[in-house]
Amino acid sequence: MARIQATLTPDELPKEWYNIVPDLNKLGGLPPPKDPEEGPSRLKLLPKILTKGCLELEVSNERWIPIPEDVRESYLRSGRPRPLFEAKGLERKLELKKVRLFYKAEFYSPTGSHKVNTAIPQCYYAKKEGYEAVVTETGAGQWGSALAYAAALQGDLDCIVYWVGAAYDLKPERLSLMHGFGAKVFRSPSQETETGKKLFKENNNHKGSLGIAISEAIEDVLNHEGERIYCLGSVLNHVLTHQTIIGLETKEQLKQLDVEPTIMTGCLGGGSNFGGLALPFVKEVLDGKAEIRFIAGQSAGSPNLDGEYKYDHADYAGFTPLLKMCTLGHKFEGVPIMAEGLRYHGAAPIMSLLRNNKLLESYVYPTDEELILEAANLFMRTEGFQIAPESAYGLRVGIDEALRAKREGREENIVVNLSGHGHYDTEFYGRVANCNSYTVV
Amino acid sequence: MARIQATLTPDELPKEWYNIVPDLNKLGGLPPPKDPEEGPSRLKLLPKILTKGCLELEVSNERWIPIPEDVRESYLRSGRPRPLFEAKGLERKLELKKVRLFYKAEFYSPTGSHKVNTAIPQCYYAKKEGYEAVVTETGAGQWGSALAYAAALQGDLDCIVYWVGAAYDLKPERLSLMHGFGAKVFRSPSQETETGKKLFKENNNHKGSLGIAISEAIEDVLNHEGERIYCLGSVLNHVLTHQTIIGLETKEQLKQLDVEPTIMTGCLGGGSNFGGLALPFVKEVLDGKAEIRFIAGQSAGSPNLDGEYKYDHADYAGFTPLLKMCTLGHKFEGVPIMAEGLRYHGAAPIMSLLRNNKLLESYVYPTDEELILEAANLFMRTEGFQIAPESAYGLRVGIDEALRAKREGREENIVVNLSGHGHYDTEFYGRVANCNSYTVV
Numbered sequence: 001m002a003r004i005q006a007t008l009t010p011d012e013l014p015k016e017w018y019n020i021v022p023d024l025n026k027l028g029g030l031p032p033p034k035d036p037e038e039g040p041s042r043l044k045l046l047p048k049i050l051t052k053g054c055l056e057l058e059v060s061n062e063r064w065i066p067i068p069e070d071v072r073e074s075y076l077r078s079g080r081p082r083p084l085f086e087a088k089g090l091e092r093k094l095e096l097k098k099v100r101l102f103y104k105a106e107f108y109s110p111t112g113s114h115k116v117n118t119a120i121p122q123c124y125y126a127k128k129e130g131y132e133a134v135v136t137e138t139g140a141g142q143w144g145s146a147l148a149y150a151a152a153l154q155g156d157l158d159c160i161v162y163w164v165g166a167a168y169d170l171k172p173e174r175l176s177l178m179h180g181f182g183a184k185v186f187r188s189p190s191q192e193t194e195t196g197k198k199l200f201k202e203n204n205n206h207k208g209s210l211g212i213a214i215s216e217a218i219e220d221v222l223n224h225e226g227e228r229i230y231c232l233g234s235v236l237n238h239v240l241t242h243q244t245i246i247g248l249e250t251k252e253q254l255k256q257l258d259v260e261p262t263i264m265t266g267c268l269g270g271g272s273n274f275g276g277l278a279l280p281f282v283k284e285v286l287d288g289k290a291e292i293r294f295i296a297g298q299s300a301g302s303p304n305l306d307g308e309y310k311y312d313h314a315d316y317a318g319f320t321p322l323l324k325m326c327t328l329g330h331k332f333e334g335v336p337i338m339a340e341g342l343r344y345h346g347a348a349p350i351m352s353l354l355r356n357n358k359l360l361e362s363y364v365y366p367t368d369e370e371l372i373l374e375a376a377n378l379f380m381r382t383e384g385f386q387i388a389p390e391s392a393y394g395l396r397v398g399i400d401e402a403l404r405a406k407r408e409g410r411e412e413n414i415v416v417n418l419s420g421h422g423h424y425d426t427e428f429y430g431r432v433a434n435c436n437s438y439t440v441v
Numbered sequence: 442m443a444r445i446q447a448t449l450t451p452d453e454l455p456k457e458w459y460n461i462v463p464d465l466n467k468l469g470g471l472p473p474p475k476d477p478e479e480g481p482s483r484l485k486l487l488p489k490i491l492t493k494g495c496l497e498l499e500v501s502n503e504r505w506i507p508i509p510e511d512v513r514e515s516y517l518r519s520g521r522p523r524p525l526f527e528a529k530g531l532e533r534k535l536e537l538k539k540v541r542l543f544y545k546a547e548f549y550s551p552t553g554s555h556k557v558n559t560a561i562p563q564c565y566y567a568k569k570e571g572y573e574a575v576v577t578e579t580g581a582g583q584w585g586s587a588l589a590y591a592a593a594l595q596g597d598l599d600c601i602v603y604w605v606g607a608a609y610d611l612k613p614e615r616l617s618l619m620h621g622f623g624a625k626v627f628r629s630p631s632q633e634t635e636t637g638k639k640l641f642k643e644n645n646n647h648k649g650s651l652g653i654a655i656s657e658a659i660e661d662v663l664n665h666e667g668e669r670i671y672c673l674g675s676v677l678n679h680v681l682t683h684q685t686i687i688g689l690e691t692k693e694q695l696k697q698l699d700v701e702p703t704i705m706t707g708c709l710g711g712g713s714n715f716g717g718l719a720l721p722f723v724k725e726v727l728d729g730k731a732e733i734r735f736i737a738g739q740s741a742g743s744p745n746l747d748g749e750y751k752y753d754h755a756d757y758a759g760f761t762p763l764l765k766m767c768t769l770g771h772k773f774e775g776v777p778i779m780a781e782g783l784r785y786h787g788a789a790p791i792m793s794l795l796r797n798n799k800l801l802e803s804y805v806y807p808t809d810e811e812l813i814l815e816a817a818n819l820f821m822r823t824e825g826f827q828i829a830p831e832s833a834y835g836l837r838v839g840i841d842e843a844l845r846a847k848r849e850g851r852e853e854n855i856v857v858n859l860s861g862h863g864h865y866d867t868e869f870y871g872r873v874a875n876c877n878s879y880t881v882v
Contacts, residue, residue: 005451005517010444076446078825079524079546088518089594105520108549110825112864149825153530173867179874180821380621384519384551384590423553423864426614433620 004088006253008081013072014252016064018244020279020350021237023063026286027357030237030349031324034311042321049221049230053125057238065241067121074120074153075245082108082246084253084415089382090399098411099402100259103395104250104277106419107387111177113341113420114273115146115233118242122231123150123157133158133228135220137188137213140340140390141167141174142420143233148183159183160228162190162216165208167340173424188213195219195317209333210344211316218319234270235314235323235348243276246417251280259413261292263401266417267393268296268305268362269341271348273419274394282354294354295401296362297393299342299369301335304328305355305362312346325352335367338428339389341420363397370439372396376422377435388420389428400441445529447694449522454513455689457505460682461720461791464504467727468798471678471790472765475752483762490662490671494566498679506682508562515561515594516686523549523687525694525856530823531840539852540843541700544836545691545718547860548828552618554782554861555714556587556674559683563672564591564598574599574669576661578629578654581781582608582615583829583861584674589624600624601669603631603657606649608781614865629654636660650774651785652757659760675711676755676764676789684717687858692721700854702733704842707858708834709737709746709803710782712789714860715835723795735795736842737803738834740783740810742776745769746796746803753787766793776808779869780830782861804838811880813837817863818876829861830869841882 024030035041046055057065067075087101106114126134134151136159138144144161151159161183168175168187178185186192188208189199193216199206214232221230232239254261264281266274274296284290298305304326311322313330327346328334334343347355354360365371372389375396380386387395398416405412422429465471476482487496498506508516528542547555567575575592577600579585585602592600602624609616609628619626627633629649630640634657640647662671673680695702705722707715715737725731739746745767752763754771768787769775775784788796795801806812813830816837821827828836839857846853863870 003451004514005520007448007450009448009450010446073445073529077526077529079446079549083520085518088514089596092596108520110827152822153825155530155533155823172871173864176867176870176874177827180818180827180870181825182822377621381593381623382596384594384622386551386618386621421864423614423862426617429617429621430613433617 003257004086006084006256008249008252010076012252013075013081014067014245014248016066017241018248018280018283019060019063019065019241020283022061023283023286024353027353030353033321033323036322042319048225049218051122051125051129051229054122054238057241058236068124071121071124077153078110078116078120079108080245081249082106084250087383090379093382094402096402096406099405099414101398101402101414103416103418104246106246106273106417107385107391107421109420111145111149112423113142113146113388114243114246114276115143116149117245117276118233118239118272119146119150121242123154126229127154127157131227131229133160134231135160135217135228136231136233137162137210137217139164139167139210139343141171142341144185145174145177147231148178148181151183152181160220161185162188162213164188164210164213165206166336171424188216190216192216193219209316211330214315215317215319234272237350239272240275240279240348240350243272244279246276247278247280250277250415260290261415262412263293263295263414265295265297265394265397265401265414266419267342267390268298268347268351269344269390271351273417275348275351277417282359285359294360295397296360297397298362298364299337299339299367300364301337301367302328302343302345303364304345304347306364307346309352309356314346323349325349326355337367338369338425339372339393341390342393365393365396371441373432373435374438375399376432378438380432386422386429387418388422389425391418391420394418403440444698445527447525447697449690449693451517453693454516454522455508455686457507458682459685459689459721459724460501460504460506461724462678463502464724464727465794468794471794474762474764477763483760489666490659492563492566492570492670495563495679498682499677509565512562512565518594519551519557519561520549521686522690523547525691528824531820534823535843537843537847540846540855542839542843542855544857544859545687547687547714547858548826548832548862550861552586552590553864554583554587554829555684555687555717556584557590558686558717559674559680559713560587560591561594562683564595567670568595568598572668572670574601575672576601576658576669577672577674578603578651578658580605580608580651582612583782586615586618588672589619589622592624593622601661602626603629603654605629605651605654606647612865629657631657633657634660650757655756656758656760675713678791680713681716681720681789681791684713685720687717688719688721691718691856701731702856703853704734704736704855706736706738706835706838706842706855708783708831708860709739709788709792710785710831712792714858716789716792718858723800726800735801736838737801738838739803739805740778740780740808740834741805742778742808743769743784743786744805745786745788750793750797755787764790766790767796778808779810779866780813780834782831783834806834806837814873814876815879816840817873819879821873827863827870828859829863830866832859832861835859844881
């Protein structure tokens with residue numbers, strides 16, 4: 001029987017994360033964060049809002065970072081290592097002969113996304129450093145759920161979530177999930193912060209935005225210094241480093257299957273899931289040991305990889321330092337889509353540097369999301385998993401590349417990161433069900 | 442680091458199912474199905490409605506049944522083998538010292554329940570025997586989803602589901618799931634059969650029942666003889682035999698962890714998930730090689746293990762032969778509960794024989810389900826998984842046994858089968874979120 005699934009045993013769970021920062025010196029180095037010319041120092045603010053554990057990793061130049069044993073235990077509890085599948089059903093349906101398609105099953109996460117991979121170490125550091133609560137914002141709800149979950153695993157650690165109003169209103173299932181883990185969840189703009197109160201006063205049905213919610217979370221933490229600490233689910237170096245657990249597992253699994261990847265895809269909102277898969281393989285490319293194309297799926301509503309590569313804030317209100325990134329501007333609000341997790345103005349500095357060095361391509365899909373629905377539908381009918389709308393962007397890239405390679409007679413080994421499940425995405429799957437064609441692009 | 446998760450590699454996926462029937466001779470043998478004294482022969486109807494593959498297994502006296510390679514491949518595609526976890530978070534929270542608690546993660550199933558384990562071989566036989574479509578009924582929707590999934594994996598096999606009207610109206614997420622897999626789903630009573638048309642004419646908003654839906658599915662198959670074939674998701678011997686994949690994996694995993702189970706629990710509606718876990722261990726007990734208590738969690742709304750042990754039909758309308766089972770009577774409709782999958786009048790003949798020989802205990806929980814909500818909540822806050830309402834009955838038994846053993850100073854190794862996830866159980870988890878206590882019973 002052909003191998004169609006690769007797993008690792010609990011003992012084979014990676015013992016170190018991979019930090020790409022030292023290897024980026026080959027690309028001139030990662031531009032450091034800096035303060036804006038006006039206003040208070042945001043850099044000096046960082047120790048007040050991030051755990052020591054995360055900050056140390058944020059500025060680390062060590063290539064391999066030991067994963068604390070407690071974090072490894074929590075990774076096992078969260079069901080890691082996760083399987084890598086060969087998409088046999090899809091390959092058969094598309095009559096692929098020389099093209100193979102693989103997917104990493106991050107959708108097996110307890111909360112439905114890869115976000116738990118960084119939530120777990122962040123809550124571990126918060127508890128270890130004596131904080132009472134972790135505080136964050138969430139857009140689609142995936143990150144808030146992940147942090148609520150990780151706080152619950154720690155025990156005796158509270159979790160407070162500011163949730164973008166538009167999404168909060170639409171997702172009672174995710175709200176129950178966060179409440180089930182014991183989290184406190186506020187619709188943003190909220191009545192808990194000055195930022196929130198001001199906006200709420202202007203419009204008591206304000207739909208909110210990720211930038212606003214970030215500002216609220218940071219303000220909350222500054223109001224409770226020493227008791228509460230902020231956690232960020234994407235963009236920063238330490239988050240991407242935590243996420244390399246995905247790629248490190250995948251590397252071992254591809255070895256098991258004796259496969260060398262030639263194309264890797266994933267969706268890219270801030271960059272943590274795609275970075276998580278890709279970075280250990282980018283190392284191979286930078287070391288001249290492999291040739292791999294990295295292609296991100298994005299929405300035309302927030303195509304941040306096509307933005308300008310410049311210093312910009314990571315949040316709407318400008319609480320964060322300036323980061324060098326491909327950005328649409330930190331006041332950019334994007335267009336609402338079902339794959340809400342892709343609506344963000346900037347790409348992570350690490351991913352942006354890769355982009356600027358032409359190591360990272362992107363495909364941008366229209367905001368009506370018809371092409372995305374098609375990919376999710378085809379995947380259900382051949383592979384049987386109901387993936388997140390966001391993940392379907394990465395999948396769409398993978399399928400389109402497979403069909404292109406087939407037309408051109410190329411051999412390819414394509415690996416897609418499927419970052420989450422879509423079990424709570426009722427509207428999306430209501431539409432997927434009625435979608436029976438596949439538009440070849 | 443303590444082992445808290447046991448996995449098997451794809452190569453270690455069991456190659457044979459375990460059929461307990463020959464070993465039941467030690468208990469006087471399994472009473473065979475028979476015809477009622479009046480009406481047409483139901484036994485003679487069976488070859489028209491069930492695949493040859495399933496019927497052969499239904500009456501097999503072979504102890505070990507080779508799993509066809511295609512079925513093993515589909516098991517791998519469905520994510521099998523599934524992990525076994527030690528519930529470290531729960532053990533810590535309950536301060537268990539000498540009691541260990543393990544759970545089998547059947548909730549990792551693509552459709553959300555263990556039902557895929559039998560849906561896959563049933564669709565395999567249907568395709569192999571040249572049928573165009575599989576037809577079934579579904580109540581809660583788990584079985585219909587599983588069959589739709591398995592038919593999609595086969596490719597070129599249609600799936601037709603008659604879904605009890607009351608549940609159909611309440612579960613748009615599950616309808617999208619079945620549609621996403623390409624299934625045709627009819628609200629029952631439907632316009633597709635004489636049975637349905639008649640009832641629909643009387644009341645075009647008829648709520649339906651499982652019995653009506655079964656009647657419609659069988660009528661549909663009889664109207665399309667040779668083209669369509671019927672599939673059943675529980676109760677029958679072949680279904681339980683397919684499900685032993687759960688227990689066979691668990692056995693290897695417990696060996697890895699060097700643990701001998703002393704108590705095994707699960708919920709019991711018809712008996713397929715609990716049988717699936719327990720039967721390979723019942724063999725050990727019958728062989729005198731182990732001492733294990735088997736305890737099923739049931740609802741006071743349908744406590745079929747407390748019913749009379751006698752011959753009865755498996756369906757409301759009396760289409761099936763008479764089976765010797767613990768039954769509340771085939772006209773019994775039970776009380777609606779959130780764990781809809783537990784509402785069934787009889788226990789599988791195999792489980793009923795074990796019950797009658799005092800090898801199977803049961804705990805019955807009140808229909809307000811408060812105790813069940815508590816168990817699901819405690820599990821989320823300590824282990825982080827959102828399990829199905831049905832599965833929470835088995836979990837409740839496991840936790841209560843753990844606490845009892847702790848009070849009495851006993852050592853126990855408790856294994857719980859968690860048969861499904863609760864991601865679509867919005868009402869249930871809306872209530873779980875508000876449930877912060879645990880009533881010690």
